[in-house]
Amino acid sequence: MAVVLSLRWAGVTPEQYNKVSALIRLEEDPPQGMVLHVARFEGGALLVTDVWNSQGDFERFFADRLAAAVKEAGLEGEPETGFVPLHRRVLAPGVSGAA
Numbered sequence: 505m506a507v508v509l510s511l512r513w514a515g516v517t518p519e520q521y522n523k524v525s526a527l528i529r530l531e532e533d534p535p536q537g538m539v540l541h542v543a544r545f546e547g548g549a550l551l552v553t554d555v556w557n558s559q560g561d562f563e564r565f566f567a568d569r570l571a572a573a574v575k576e577a578g579l580e581g582e583p584e585t586g587f588v589p590l591h592r593r594v595l596a597p598g599v600s601g602a603a
Contacts, residue, residue, distance in 0.1 A: 506539065506590035509554040509562055513583035516550035520577045527573035535569065537561025539593070550583075559587050 521543060525531070530541065539555040556562045 505558060506593070507556050507559050507562075507587045508590050509552070509556060509559075509585065509587055511550070511552040511554070511583045511585045513550045513552075513579065513581070514548060515581060516579055518545055520579055521545075521550055523577040524570070524573045524579070527576060528569045535561070535565040538565070555590060555593060562587075 528535075537557040538561070539557060540553075542553045544551050554562070
């Protein structure tokens with residue numbers, strides 16, 4: 505079942521996020537099971553909303569690739585995360601790729 509991941513990580517900077525993204529080659533080699541990734545910054549925190557084919561897909565990606573990159577980029581603390589079942593996904597015509 506597809507899930508929506510909501511993540512808030514206080515203290516993470518855009519530079520740290522960019523370093524992690526580069527280390528895991530997020531755009532060049534998207535993780536298996538990832539459908540959508542959106543990141544923004546607000547109030548001194550990184551906010552992420554993802555859609556994954558399953559929570560297990562995200563957990564494998566974290567264990568196999570993301571955890572080491574987070575450590576290398578020097579992110580401190582722990583994120584607040586939550587998963588909920590995806591109810592519906594709609595993409596506007598012509599929307600594709602990264603931006």
